[in-house]
Amino acid sequence: MDTSYSGIEMKESRDLSLMIPSVLEQLITIHASDAIYIMKADEQDQFTYLYVNNAALRSMNLERDDVLGKSILQVMGESSGRKIHDYYMEAKASKKNLRYRDVISDEFGVRTFETGITPIFNEETKENYMVAVARDVTREQKERDRLQTLEQRYRSIIEENLDAIVTLSKDGMMETANEAAEEIFDCEASALKGKHVLDLFPGEAISKVKQALNRSSKGTPTAVSLIQVETFKKRPxxxxxxxxxxxxxGTVHGVYLIARDATNEIETDEKINYLHFHDKLTGLPNRQALKIRLAELTVKQKDDSHAILCLDLDNFKALNEALGYTTGDELLVKVSERLEGYSSLSNNLFRLTADEFIMIMENTSKEKIEKLASGVIRLFADPFIVRGQEYFISASIGISLFPQDGQDDDSLVNHAGHALQMAKRKGRSLFQFYNVEMNKSSSRKMMIENHLRRAIEFDELSLVYQPQVNLKNGEINSVEALLRWNNRKFGHVSPGEFIPVAEESGQILPIGSWVIDQACHQLFKWTNQGIRNTRIAINISPKQFAQENFDEIIMKSLEKYNVTPDLLEIEITESAMGNMSETLSMLKKLKEIGVKISVDDFGTGYSSLNYLRQFPIDILKIDQSFVKELRSEQKDAAITKTIIHLAHSLGLEVVAEGVEEQFQVRFLQKAHCQKGQGYFFSKPLPSGEMEKKLLSIG
Known part of the structure; x- marks a missing residue:
C-alpha cells in the first residue's frame, strides 16, 4: 500500500456497498443532511457517479436512476459540469483533499455550498475514486459577508474620513493613523506609531489632553477645543x-483621537460674518444688514426724518433672459459700482433682491430726497459696457419716509416698494413718493388675485370676438378671441388689470388652457352652424408658450372637438421668443400640428428681423401704437409701410390692429395691408352676435 499521500486506500473489494454496514448506509443515504457523492474516475478522466445519498439527489432535483452510472458532464451539462469536473481533476492530480465553494441559483433561491473532495486510490486495482461531501453553508456565508461588509464600512469610515483619526492604546500609545492624520501632522503613519499621543501637543496643552485621554479611557468621550500644535515640519x-x-x-480597549484642522476657522468666522451681511455678487450690504441699519435708525434716531429709496431696474428680467444670466450678473455688478460711486450713497446702499436696491437717506428733507432721486436716475443715462458691448437700461425709484410712512423696517421697505410699482406704471425711469392710496391699490390687487383663482370654477370668464376685415372686399374669415371677466364682487374687470395679475401669480396657465379649449369649442359649434372657414386667433402668454407640453395642450383641444388645425391661430408676442432654439423647436411642433402662427404687437421688440428669417410664421400683426399715429407721425407711417413690405416679401399675411379712422383704412389699403382690426369695423362681440354677423356675411 502506498502511504505517500493522505488519501484513503481501498483493498477489500471492488463492491463498495459491502464496505458499508447496513445501518451506516441508511444513516448516510437517508438521514444525512450533507450531500454525499462517490465517483469513479476512468482512464479518460471521466468521473462516473457510483453512489449519491438522498440529500445529493434533492440538491440536484433528480432521481437516482438519472445519476448513477453517468458522468458529471452527462448529469450537470457542459456549462455547469465542466467547473465541477475541473475540481475533481485537480484533486485527482494532487492526490490531496480539496475544498471549494460555489453559488447555485435554483427554485429554492440563491444558495452557497461548500464541497470537500477526497481522492481514493486502490493500489491493487489501480482505480481512482472520489468521495465528495457538499454542505449548504448559505447562512454561514451570509454571516461572513455581513461581517466583511461591516469591516469594510468600518475601514471606510477610518480611511476615507476627512478628519485625522489616530488609534491609541488605553495608555495613549499611537498604533495606527489614517491618511488625513498624515496630512495634518505632516508625516507618515509609521512616524506616529509607537509614540505617545502627548508628544503631539505642546506643554501648555498637556494637562487638557491628559484629562481628555483619562476620561475617554474610562468610557467618556471628551472634546478639547482649539489646541495649537506643531507638525513634524514645524508648521503651526x-x-x-x-x-x-x-x-x-462594553469594555474599553483603546481610544480614538479624532482631530480636525481648524486653523482657517478663525479667519473663516470673519468671512462668514461678512458674507452673512453682504451680497455675494456685488459685495453690497444685503437684506440682513438693511434690517439692522433700519432698526438703528428707527430706534436710536427716532426723532429724525429718514428716507428709504427702493430702486429697481426697468425690464431687467426680459433683458436677463435674453442675454443670459452670466451677462446679467456682470451688468448688475456694473450697476452697483456706479451707484456705490455716487457720493451720497457711499455708506447707505443695499442690494435687496436680484435687480432691486435700497438707499437710505438720514436726517433729510423732501428737497434733498428729490435731488438725490433725480441724480440717481440720471446715472443710467450713460450705457453700461459689459464684454465690450453697450447696454442702455433705466431705473425707477419708490420712496417712503420715516416716521410718517412707517415705524419699522418692514413697513418702510414695503411702502417704498408700493411707490416703486406706481412709478413703473406711470412710465418708468421716474421716482414716486408713497401715499396711503397705494395701499388700497395693493389691497385690490390681492383681492383680484384671490377671486381670479376661482373664476373658471364660478363660470365668470368668457370670450368675445373682434373681426379681422379683408381691406379689399370687406370679407371676414378670421377673428381674434379676447378674454373677459365678469366677477361676482367687482363686476366687469378690465383685462389690463387682471391679465398682469394672472401672469404674476401663475394663474395664466390654467386660464390660458381654458381659452384654448373654449376657442376650439366655438370653432366646433360654428362649423356645425355652417360657418366653416373662419379662423379664431388666441393670444398666448410667454409663460404658456414656455411650457414643454404646450403643443400637446393645443392638440388635445383640437382632437376633443374634431377641429381642423388651420382654423386655430396662435398669437405670440416678441417677448415670448427670448430663447431662439427653444422657440424654434416649439414653433416647429405647432406647425406640424397644422395651426397658424402669428406675431402680435410686431415692431415693439428688439429682435424682429432676426426671428422672421428663422421662425415658421404665417401672419404679422402691426401694433396699434403705429396705426394710431399714422396721421400725425411720419416715422410711424414709414415704419408701418416697411413692416407691410417686409411681410409681403417673406410671404406673410399682415393684420393691422387698432384701426379706428377712415384715414387709417385708406392708408393701409394703399400700402396693400391685407386685413384690419379695430373699432372702425366692429367692437369685440359676444359669440352669439359674432355668429349672426358671420352668417349674414356668408
Whole structure:
C-alpha cells in the first residue's frame, strides 16, 4: 500500500456497498443532511457517479436512476459540469483533499455550498475514486459577508474620513493613523506609531489632553477645543480634538483621537460674518444688514426724518433672459459700482433682491430726497459696457419716509416698494413718493388675485370676438378671441388689470388652457352652424408658450372637438421668443400640428428681423401704437409701410390692429395691408352676435 499521500486506500473489494454496514448506509443515504457523492474516475478522466445519498439527489432535483452510472458532464451539462469536473481533476492530480465553494441559483433561491473532495486510490486495482461531501453553508456565508461588509464600512469610515483619526492604546500609545492624520501632522503613519499621543501637543496643552485621554479611557468621550500644535515640519496648526473610547462588549480597549484642522476657522468666522451681511455678487450690504441699519435708525434716531429709496431696474428680467444670466450678473455688478460711486450713497446702499436696491437717506428733507432721486436716475443715462458691448437700461425709484410712512423696517421697505410699482406704471425711469392710496391699490390687487383663482370654477370668464376685415372686399374669415371677466364682487374687470395679475401669480396657465379649449369649442359649434372657414386667433402668454407640453395642450383641444388645425391661430408676442432654439423647436411642433402662427404687437421688440428669417410664421400683426399715429407721425407711417413690405416679401399675411379712422383704412389699403382690426369695423362681440354677423356675411 502506498502511504505517500493522505488519501484513503481501498483493498477489500471492488463492491463498495459491502464496505458499508447496513445501518451506516441508511444513516448516510437517508438521514444525512450533507450531500454525499462517490465517483469513479476512468482512464479518460471521466468521473462516473457510483453512489449519491438522498440529500445529493434533492440538491440536484433528480432521481437516482438519472445519476448513477453517468458522468458529471452527462448529469450537470457542459456549462455547469465542466467547473465541477475541473475540481475533481485537480484533486485527482494532487492526490490531496480539496475544498471549494460555489453559488447555485435554483427554485429554492440563491444558495452557497461548500464541497470537500477526497481522492481514493486502490493500489491493487489501480482505480481512482472520489468521495465528495457538499454542505449548504448559505447562512454561514451570509454571516461572513455581513461581517466583511461591516469591516469594510468600518475601514471606510477610518480611511476615507476627512478628519485625522489616530488609534491609541488605553495608555495613549499611537498604533495606527489614517491618511488625513498624515496630512495634518505632516508625516507618515509609521512616524506616529509607537509614540505617545502627548508628544503631539505642546506643554501648555498637556494637562487638557491628559484629562481628555483619562476620561475617554474610562468610557467618556471628551472634546478639547482649539489646541495649537506643531507638525513634524514645524508648521503651526490649530486643532479641534476629540478623544473617543473604543468599546468592545462594553469594555474599553483603546481610544480614538479624532482631530480636525481648524486653523482657517478663525479667519473663516470673519468671512462668514461678512458674507452673512453682504451680497455675494456685488459685495453690497444685503437684506440682513438693511434690517439692522433700519432698526438703528428707527430706534436710536427716532426723532429724525429718514428716507428709504427702493430702486429697481426697468425690464431687467426680459433683458436677463435674453442675454443670459452670466451677462446679467456682470451688468448688475456694473450697476452697483456706479451707484456705490455716487457720493451720497457711499455708506447707505443695499442690494435687496436680484435687480432691486435700497438707499437710505438720514436726517433729510423732501428737497434733498428729490435731488438725490433725480441724480440717481440720471446715472443710467450713460450705457453700461459689459464684454465690450453697450447696454442702455433705466431705473425707477419708490420712496417712503420715516416716521410718517412707517415705524419699522418692514413697513418702510414695503411702502417704498408700493411707490416703486406706481412709478413703473406711470412710465418708468421716474421716482414716486408713497401715499396711503397705494395701499388700497395693493389691497385690490390681492383681492383680484384671490377671486381670479376661482373664476373658471364660478363660470365668470368668457370670450368675445373682434373681426379681422379683408381691406379689399370687406370679407371676414378670421377673428381674434379676447378674454373677459365678469366677477361676482367687482363686476366687469378690465383685462389690463387682471391679465398682469394672472401672469404674476401663475394663474395664466390654467386660464390660458381654458381659452384654448373654449376657442376650439366655438370653432366646433360654428362649423356645425355652417360657418366653416373662419379662423379664431388666441393670444398666448410667454409663460404658456414656455411650457414643454404646450403643443400637446393645443392638440388635445383640437382632437376633443374634431377641429381642423388651420382654423386655430396662435398669437405670440416678441417677448415670448427670448430663447431662439427653444422657440424654434416649439414653433416647429405647432406647425406640424397644422395651426397658424402669428406675431402680435410686431415692431415693439428688439429682435424682429432676426426671428422672421428663422421662425415658421404665417401672419404679422402691426401694433396699434403705429396705426394710431399714422396721421400725425411720419416715422410711424414709414415704419408701418416697411413692416407691410417686409411681410409681403417673406410671404406673410399682415393684420393691422387698432384701426379706428377712415384715414387709417385708406392708408393701409394703399400700402396693400391685407386685413384690419379695430373699432372702425366692429367692437369685440359676444359669440352669439359674432355668429349672426358671420352668417349674414356668408
Amino acid at each position: 496648526v490649530i486643532l479641534q480634538a476629540k478623544f473617543v473610547p473604543i468599546k468592545l462588549e
